[in-house]
Amino acid sequence: MTENLNVFAVRTLTQKEYFAPGHRACQGCAEVLAVRLVAKALGRNVIVSNATGCMEIVSSPLPFTSWRVPWFHVAFENTAAVASGVEAGLKALMRKRRIPRKKIISLAMAGDGGTADIGLQALSGALERGHDMIYICTDNEAYMNTGIQRSSSTPFGASTTTSPVGKVKMGQITWKKNMPAIAAAHNIPYVATACPSYPIDLVQKVKKAAAIEGPAYIHILSVCPTGWRSAPELSIKLGRLAVETGVFPLYEVENGKYHLSMDFPKLKPIREYIKLQGRFRHLTDDLIEEIEKRVQKEYEALKERAKQGV
Amino acid sequence: MGKRVGMEVSIAAAEAVKQCNVDVVSAYPITPQTHIVEHLSEIVANGELDAEFFCVESEHSALSVCVGSEAVGARSFTCTSAQGLALLSEITYIVSGLRLPIVMIVANRTLSAPLSIWNDHSDAMMIRDCGWIQYFVENGQEVYDHVFISYRTAEDREVLFPAIINMDGFTLSHVIEPIELIEQEKIDQFLSPYQPLYSLHPDHPVTMGAFALPSIFAETKKAQEVALCSSMPKILEVWKAFGDLTGRYYRPIETYQAEGADTLLITMGSFGETASVAVDQMRAEGRSVGLVKIRLWRPFPFDDFKNAVKGAKHLVVIDRAVSVGGPKGPVASEVKSALYGMEGHPAIYDFVAGISGRDVAPIDFIKMVDKAKIEIEEGNQEGYELYGVRE
Numbered sequence: 209m210t211e212n213l214n215v216f217a218v219r220t221l222t223q224k225e226y227f228a229p230g231h232r233a234c235q236g237c238a239e240v241l242a243v244r245l246v247a248k249a250l251g252r253n254v255i256v257s258n259a260t261g262c263m264e265i266v267s268s269p270l271p272f273t274s275w276r277v278p279w280f281h282v283a284f285e286n287t288a289a290v291a292s293g294v295e296a297g298l299k300a301l302m303r304k305r306r307i308p309r310k311k312i313i314s315l316a317m318a319g320d321g322g323t324a325d326i327g328l329q330a331l332s333g334a335l336e337r338g339h340d341m342i343y344i345c346t347d348n349e350a351y352m353n354t355g356i357q358r359s360s361s362t363p364f365g366a367s368t369t370t371s372p373v374g375k376v377k378m379g380q381i382t383w384k385k386n387m388p389a390i391a392a393a394h395n396i397p398y399v400a401t402a403c404p405s406y407p408i409d410l411v412q413k414v415k416k417a418a419a420i421e422g423p424a425y426i427h428i429l430s431v432c433p434t435g436w437r438s439a440p441e442l443s444i445k446l447g448r449l450a451v452e453t454g455v456f457p458l459y460e461v462e463n464g465k466y467h468l469s470m471d472f473p474k475l476k477p478i479r480e481y482i483k484l485q486g487r488f489r490h491l492t493d494d495l496i497e498e499i500e501k502r503v504q505k506e507y508e509a510l511k512e513r514a515k516q517g518v
Numbered sequence: 519m520g521k522r523v524g525m526e527v528s529i530a531a532a533e534a535v536k537q538c539n540v541d542v543v544s545a546y547p548i549t550p551q552t553h554i555v556e557h558l559s560e561i562v563a564n565g566e567l568d569a570e571f572f573c574v575e576s577e578h579s580a581l582s583v584c585v586g587s588e589a590v591g592a593r594s595f596t597c598t599s600a601q602g603l604a605l606l607s608e609i610t611y612i613v614s615g616l617r618l619p620i621v622m623i624v625a626n627r628t629l630s631a632p633l634s635i636w637n638d639h640s641d642a643m644m645i646r647d648c649g650w651i652q653y654f655v656e657n658g659q660e661v662y663d664h665v666f667i668s669y670r671t672a673e674d675r676e677v678l679f680p681a682i683i684n685m686d687g688f689t690l691s692h693v694i695e696p697i698e699l700i701e702q703e704k705i706d707q708f709l710s711p712y713q714p715l716y717s718l719h720p721d722h723p724v725t726m727g728a729f730a731l732p733s734i735f736a737e738t739k740k741a742q743e744v745a746l747c748s749s750m751p752k753i754l755e756v757w758k759a760f761g762d763l764t765g766r767y768y769r770p771i772e773t774y775q776a777e778g779a780d781t782l783l784i785t786m787g788s789f790g791e792t793a794s795v796a797v798d799q800m801r802a803e804g805r806s807v808g809l810v811k812i813r814l815w816r817p818f819p820f821d822d823f824k825n826a827v828k829g830a831k832h833l834v835v836i837d838r839a840v841s842v843g844g845p846k847g848p849v850a851s852e853v854k855s856a857l858y859g860m861e862g863h864p865a866i867y868d869f870v871a872g873i874s875g876r877d878v879a880p881i882d883f884i885k886m887v888d889k890a891k892i893e894i895e896e897g898n899q900e901g902y903e904l905y906g907v908r909e
């Protein structure tokens with residue numbers, strides 16, 4: 209049901225593109241799809257601060273740009289600080305009547321590396337200071353721009369160029385860092401997870417984040433065929449499977465209260481998700497089972513939180 | 519004439535930032551810069567300055583916040599020292615590449631290790647090539663004055679470069695000096711509100727901070743270098759305008775008793791005042807010694823410097839940072855490259871003195887001049903010594 213709704217409701221989205229075609233992302237890149245949807249959701253009154261990473265590189269080879277809205281790239285780890293400066297500067301200029309008052313959204317965008325690893329401190333600082341801004345993490349579960357190295361957001365078992373499969377190790381040996389929970393722990397008004405395979409849900413969340421005063425954090429799972437070693441035409445399906453298997457549940461945390469955006473009484477077997485990705489090719493049945501158990505446990509815990517309204 | 523009051527130099531610096539009607543202040547505390555941030559936070563808390571003030575979680579973010587605010591057209595300020603400067607150094611190169619006219623005061627302090635909170639120029643030398651306009655000031659009045667001078671110069675559309683005011687930690691930041699304050703009306707006349715050439719705003723979307731392939735990178739760097747070097751006339755023009763306003767005229771190179779002197783001391787920063795006392799003493803003894811002070815470190819005033827030292831036989835350069843394993847002191851290397859190929863150029867003797875705040879008194883300058891004279895006369899034309907080290 210929800211699936212069908214999502215398919216048709218896509219036509220209700222604006223036809224305007226603020227992120228132009230002609231960018232250099234790989235075929236089947238869901239990260240760039242997420243960016244395009246975010247840009248659609250926010251419209252023209254936005255200033256984008258983008259961290260170093262795939263999305264920066266594919267969209268801004270001097271002298272070209274894919275951006276039809278003001279866009280800013282400074283460095284890898286400081287995007288939250290830059291976007292907070294954008295917000296502060298606009299606020300001061302409007303208060304001092306040097307530019308006309310109007311709502312301009314300060315949007316920060318970074319990959320999982322730029323968020324969960326090197327940019328975590330700047331993000332925490334910006335969330336704690338309470339700037340009126342949106343921070344979006346496009347999570348493709350590794351440092352893709354530099355050649356598929358592991359991040360703290362890479363899932364357990366995934367092989368990357370720095371968590372390779374060897375004679376004694378089976379890919380990533382740590383579990384994915386729970387970034388949304390870290391963001392929520394800052395007691396900010398809005399945290400959400402999203403995935404471009406559910407475009408309406410994603411757009412609605414971004415719009416909600418824009419309407420809320422104070423910091424909002426949205427964590428977007430972004431399938432990366434190049435890094436995941438999956439077929440480009442499967443990106444949308446893989447995003448759906450990530451949600452349907454419970455690997456990446458879609459939820460919101462509004463003023464500290466969790467609620468699931470869609471619930472599945474019965475999760476799909478995780479194998480369906482894993483078998484389509486070369487990065488998991490080496491996983492044994494035991495390891496897959498271990499992952500499935502953990503995913504189920506975390507999903508149940510999340511459901512419980514949502515049920516209790518905390 | 520403005521009011522002359524005794525005040526701590528850091529307080530004077532903060533007052534100047536207030537008088538510039540800065541829009542965003544973002545900083546992180548580190549000795550000896552702390553008093554500037556503390557006083558600025560008081561100023562904002564008292565409503566004396568209408569600015570967004572953030573004490574952020576690191577220096578890296580302090581400058582990054584300023585990058586964001588400056589890019590939307592807000593006049594922004596930060597300040598730091600040593601480890602803080604090292605931490606934000608990554609962003610300094612980006613700010614100049616983006617041509618954002620942020621002003622930063624650096625209360626110069628020694629870089630670790632060993633950890634030391636005291637003053638030298640090792641921090642400033644680390645970011646020597648970051649592409650900012652870089653001043654080294656000599657006293658409290660110069661710190662105060664250069665906040666106005668820096669904003670007006672940096673924001674000029676023919677310049678558009680960030681500026682650093684280097685002031686010696688403790689020896690300047692923590693001392694009380696008589697400062698001639700400038701009336702606000704005069705400041706408003708001297709410094710108009712910032713009108714950015716390009717800024718981030720939805721009404722005129724631009725892309726800032728695009729990446730460059732090798733096929734275009736060199737062109738962008740060349741453009742940057744040409745722009746920084748050709749901002750020299752503007753730097754001079756702003757100093758001139760400031761002089762006309764206040765009677766205090768500044769030059770890239772300042773000389774004292776240098777005319778016709780056989781030996782010239784070369785200093786940068788607060789050493790200039792102590793060295794001038796030493797010069798007076800040596801002059802009283804009938805010795806032909808003068809002083810050349812470098813106020814503008816970047817863009818380096820090669821021509822002015824050459825003119826200032828023309829005719830001298832010995833130059834005694836006093837560096838305040840060690841270039842470990844490199845071509846000795848950083849100021850001396852600059853001096854040597856400035857004079858390379860100049861006919862009959864003077865012998866250059868380089869001392870690194872007063873690192874990590876070790877006291878250097880007038881007598882020490884005299885001793886260094888004496889030592890250099892003996893060495894040079896014995897044929898050591900390019901000597902180097904870390905002065906006053908116990909062995």
Ligand SMILES: Cc1ncc(C[n+]2csc(CCOP(=O)(O)OP(=O)(O)O)c2C)c(N)n1
Binds near residue numbers: 263284285348352
């Ligand atoms: C301080 C610093 N360290 C390292 C890098 C190199 N670097 C650039 S992008 C990147 C990885 C980006 O990964 P992520 O944030 O996940 O974005 P993605 O490319 O995967 O979208 C790295 C390591 C850098 N630019 N700056």
Ligand code: SF4
Binds near residue numbers: 232236348352431
């Ligand atoms: S490497 Fe992955 S995230 Fe980067 S552009 Fe290609 S598909 Fe997209």
Ligand SMILES: [Mg+2]
Binds near residue numbers: 319320321347348351
């Ligand atoms: Mg990534």
